[in-house]
Amino acid sequence: MSIEPNSGRDLDLNARLDALEASQRAEAPRPRAIFERETRRVRIPPGGELPESAALLERFYGGGFTVREKKPMVVDTRRSSGPYMVSVDARPLTLLDACSQIATQTHGFYHPGIVKALYTGRFEHCLWSNPDTTVHHVPELAAYEEALERLAPPALDHVSFVCAGGAEANEKALRIARLHAPPPVNGPRRRVLAFRDGFHGRTLATLGATWNPEKRAPFEFAGYEAVFSRADLGEVERLLDARGHEIYAIVVEPMQAEGGDVYLRREFLLGLCQLARARKLPLVVDEVQTGFATGGPFFWWTRLGLGGDEATAPDILTCAKKACLGVVLSRWPDPESNQVHVASALRGLIQLETSRDQAYLEQLLRPRAEALAEAFPGLVGDVRLAGTALAFDLPDSAAQTAFIDQRYQRGLMTYPAGERTIRFRFSAAWDERVVDDLFKRIHESLARLSDKTAKDWAPEGQSPDSDPAVIVRPIEERDWPQIMVIENASYEPARRDSEAYLRRAATTGLGLCAVDTATGAILGFCFGGPLEGFRGVSGASQDERLGLGDTFYSADVTVAEAARSRGVGRLLKRAQVQWAKVHGFSFVSGRNRVGTTDAMASLNRSYGAFPVARLTHQYEGNALADYYRIPLVPPPAPKTPPDEGILDLASGLQQPFGPAPAFMASHELVGPTASKINLSNYATIDTVHYTEHLRLVAPRGTGHMYFTTSRDETVDKALRCLRLSRPQGQLAVGLEGGYLGHVTAAARSLSDPAGFGDGLALFEFPRLPHPEADLAGFEAGLKDLVEKQGADKLLGLFVEVVGERSGRVLAGETARALAAACKAHDIPLVLVETASGCYRGGTSAWGVDALPADVVPDMVLWYPGGQIGHIFVGDRYFIKKPLVLISTWDGDELSAVRAHEHLRAARRLDLGEAIAALDELLQRDVLPACPGARLGGVGLYRTITFPSVALAEAVDQACLHRGLYLGNGLPDTLVFAPPLTISPATITGDLRRRVLAAIDEARSPA
Known part of the structure; x- marks a missing residue:
């Protein structure tokens, strides 16, 4: 069964997509470019004008396709580094990101540890595609789990990961907690005890536990509202006495970040832990924004002297933000396995490994924070600092707004919290010079709170990076006397290079000098050559690339003291790097003495240098030096996996082009991978390009789109969107066999629980018979539901075009009848x-294209894999008010790049023969071999539902013994979801042989 395209429409659409792709590829950053x-x-550009950003944002908004809610700068992840966030503009806006993407980054932009990992092969299995973590053992996740287990408080022996981040981590925590709550008394336990000023996420269960009434109230469900308490043990105890029978968990942030950086007292949290134990209520500690050494120690809980033993350890602890996905540490195991984005997990693991690099910050920040309070008595109050987290209060919300409104003009990015708090989140990329620069900007912002001109733009940093009167040319014989004068004046004896050494470098490699064209004076020089010519130099002699012939060693870059404000070093380094690239080198390496070459180290970082090793006993003494590497090429392509006889038909949704699609080599991936940013706040050129493509192919009936960070979040955000237009709505309606996700309470409550752990649902969302199996039962069930509840109480009917776990298909007259029933009841x-x-x-992008023309959805949800999801919506239910439906990340740039390339490549495939071959195999061979089995699915997503669960399990195991991976659907159902590139010959040959042998084995008597 395949989709018949509307040929006229598709020809026009294909031409437009071809033109769009050509223009986008011409505009996109090049994988081999030097940034x-x-x-x-x-x-700060004159007038704050950002013409390139403005034009890209208009393309992103697409005349109302997305909500106008992004900040005005389109972020360039290829030019941003450390604390500096840079726009894509020719004259960029460059800000100090003093919130580190709201505590997401441990090292700012272009994390050196992540870059190093990219070039040493750690991302080999997860950069070009995302492994399905529910199908295969993933070493990156195993390593992450082991690292977290070593750091977790006692008794938190179980680690689980979820895709989207903090909200999903807390949803999973509440799911586990509810399983281990005391038995119900006088009705089910549906509420959590939460706290004023707390914030736990924007999915429905976590939003319900969030204090801010403006954010929470529009989305509460009757009977599931949280019980809120002040941070007072007496009040907590009274509430537990009165309403404890309704409560299944207590959730608390030790530092309430969104509520205003409220530091809860150790005594209160210890007492809360004891109360929870006494009542046998699971205690969930939310460290989404405080974990990973944000507060100094790895967990804020341990900063307070808690968690050192079982008695003071919580039952569950959650992290996200710097974890780069959702992390749940628990006393109890997760009843389900979860799909996550492996590249994000590896980023999180690297941030864990390097989290101690932030330890110096509190000592660096404290005197400056105290001086700030002294400088503004009566204005700056309650300065609080822990690790990387700094906050202070202003007198009122008007002062808070006045401070925030001049962020761009002052050259910094920070955020408000609570009603009058200004908060900051630093990272290991901040040194003393940059911290001092930031505090000067904070001082000026505070001094100008009442200044009506504070929002006027004043250009800054607009001087050229180098003096146009300086040129770089090859060294000539007459230059040597001046060169040696500069060399000897610039370095102490231990660091001086001899003339013979420098001449040898110039002869075997490169020697350049910078010259003042007005005077002819030499201002500086650089030398270097193939790494193999420097075998006796510390660092070079230990370099793992020695002997490969791909590395240029930078032996010397020196600028005369009198010329050090003219950009001479940059001119020399630029020329050196370009020469190395032109001459076929893949890397530039060198060493910088720690503490005395900060300017040169910064210059090297500007070309992408990352540290390889810290060298000791350098320069004939006890000096330290950092050995660095500058990559001039993309990260290595994934190696061809060994032929282990594996045929994977389970991972097709996460890896639609298999584990290593070659087309990913055409895209620059270092920027999006090494700099995780909050796409809820910012667009990038990659997300603009992706959104333009999605706008052209948006499913029937939809003209608008929202981003999410996962599959489950598409459900929660869709329900929030619908609730704003249907404020009386209390129920979402699903179908038997349906699957919407199993992490958030909303997605779990819409999914068929068969095959999952106990107590999957939280909300009592009804499920109706699938119309393919029982159309009359569906229609009668919907009618009965409307009569009992009222149509206005129903938020929507959620239907898979193809059932991911059931294989049930919405098609033809059945689809028409379902749509008509929804229309009749206005659901x-x-x-x-x-x-x-x-x-x-x-042949068409969407299954909806195969449905009758009068089947027009109000929304379409699509999870393309990785850490991103989409909600397409029509005019009626589109909420265009900014910031109402955002989540912290709203996707992931690397996942967006992949999904975009998948759409581009899939459009050009002719799947007809493969679809026909798979259909023939299943119809003619598999079904006759399994009497009573049912074939489901469409195209290259097919299912076999067996007459019994036992037979399905036996076939699955027999397939695994033959190296054939099939997906798991409902307990009696197996899934055939191959990569889109599977050949008909593989289907009719290898797949046929393996699956029929497996069925024969499974059906044979033991």
Whole structure:
């Protein structure tokens, strides 16, 4: 079964997509380009004008396709570095990101540890595609789990990961907690005890536990509202006495970040822990924004002297932000396995490994924070500092607004919290010079709170990076006397290079000098050559690339003292790097003495240098030096996996082009991987390009789109969106066999629980018979539901075009009848395209294209894999008010790049023969071999439902014994979801042989 395209429409659409792709590829950053990153200064263009950003944002908004809610700078992740966030503009806005993407980054932009990992092969299995973590053992996740277990408080022996971040981590924590709550008394336990000023996420269960009434109230469900308490043990005890029978968990942040950086007292938290134990209520500690050494120690809980023993350890502890996905540490195991983005998990692991690099910050910040309070008595109050987290209060919300409104003009990015708090989150990328620069800007902001001109733009950092009167040329014989004068004047004896050494470097490699064209004076010089010519030099002699012939060693870059404000070093380094690239080198390496070459180290970082090793006993003494590497090429392509006889038909949704699609080599991936940013606040050129593509292919009936960070979040955000237009709505409606996700309470409550752990649902969302199996039962069930509840109480009907776990298909007259029933009762129709999108049905992007023309959804949900999801929505239910439906990340730039390339590549595939071959195999061979089995699915997503669960399990195991991986659907159902590139010959040959042998084994008597 495949989709028949509307040929006229598709020809026109294909032409437009071809033109769009051509223009985007011409505009996109090149994988082999040399990017100069900002490592020195804030830059504010005249008038704050950002023409390139403005034009890209208009393309992103697409005339109302997305909500106008992004900040005005489109972020360039290839030019941003450390604390410096840079816009894409030719005259960029460069800000000090003093919130580190709201505590997401441990080392700012272009994390050196992540970059090093990219070039040493740690991302080999997860950069070009995302492994399905529910199918295969993933070493990166195992290593992350082991690292967290070593750091976890006693008794928190179980680690689980979820995709989207903090909200999903807390949803999973509440799911586990509810399983281990005391038995129900006088009705089910549906509420949590939470605290004023707390914030736990924007999915429905976590938003319900969030204090801010403006954010929470529009989305509460009757009977599930949280019980809120002040941070007072007496009040907590009274509430537990009165309402403890309704409560299944207590959730608390030890530092309430969104509520205003409220530091809860150790005595209170210890007492809360004791109360929870006495009542046998699970205690969930939310460290989404405080974990990973944000407060100094790895967990804020341990900063307070808690968690050193079982008695003071919480039952569950959650992290996200710097973890780069959701982390749940628990006394109890997770009843389900979860799909996550492995590249984000590896980023989180690297941030864990390097989290101690932030330890110096509190000592660096404290005197400056105290001086700030002294400088503004009566204005700056309650300065509080812990680790990387700094906050202070202003007198009122008007002062808070006045401070925030001049962020861009002052060259910094920070955020408000609570009603009058200004908060900061630093990272290991901040040194003393940059911290001092920031505090000067904070001082000026405070001094100008009442200044009506504070929002006027004053250009900054607009001077050229180098003096146009300086040129760089090859060294000539007559230059040597001046060169040696500069060398000897610049370095102490232990660091001086001899003339013979420098001449040898120039002869075997490169020697350049910078010359003042007005005077002819030599201002500086650089030398270097192939690494193999420096075998006797510390660092070079230990370099793992020695002997490969791909590394240029920078032996010397020196600038005369009198010329050090003219950009001479930059001119020399630029020329050196360009020469190395032109001459076929893949890397530039060198060493910088720690503490005396900060300017040169910064210059090297601007060209992408990352540290390889810290060298000791350098320069004939006890000096330290950092050996660095500058990459001039993309990270290495994944190696061809060994032929282990594996045939994977389980991972097709996460890896629609297999584990290493070659087309990913055409995209620059270092920037999006090494700099995780909050896409809820910022666009990038990659997300703009992706959104333009999605706008052209948006499913029928939809003209708008929201981003999410996961599959489950598409459900929660869709329900929030619908609730704003249907304020009386209390129920979402699903179908038997349906699957919307199993992490958030909303997604769990819509999914069929078969095959999952106990107590999957929280909300009592009804499920109706699938119309493919029982159309009359569906229609009668919907009618009865409307009569009992009222149509206005129903938020929407959620239906998969192809059932991911059931294989049930919405098609033809059945689809028409379902849509008509929704229309008759005025119930929004929400279609789910996870198993049918991205051309898996044959020739069209969406399964909805195969439905009758009068089947027009109100929403379409699509999870393309990785750490991103989409909600397409029509005019009626589109909420265009900014910031109402955001989440912290709203996707992931690397995941967006992958999904975009998947759409581009899938459009060009002819899947007809593969679809026909798979259909023939299943119809003619598999079904006759399994009497009573049912074939489901469409195109290259097919299912076999066996007559019994036991037979399905036996076939699955027999397939695994033959190296054939099939997906797991409902307990009696196996899934065939191959990569889109599977050949018909593989289907009719290898796949046929293995699956029929497996069925024969499974059906044979033991």
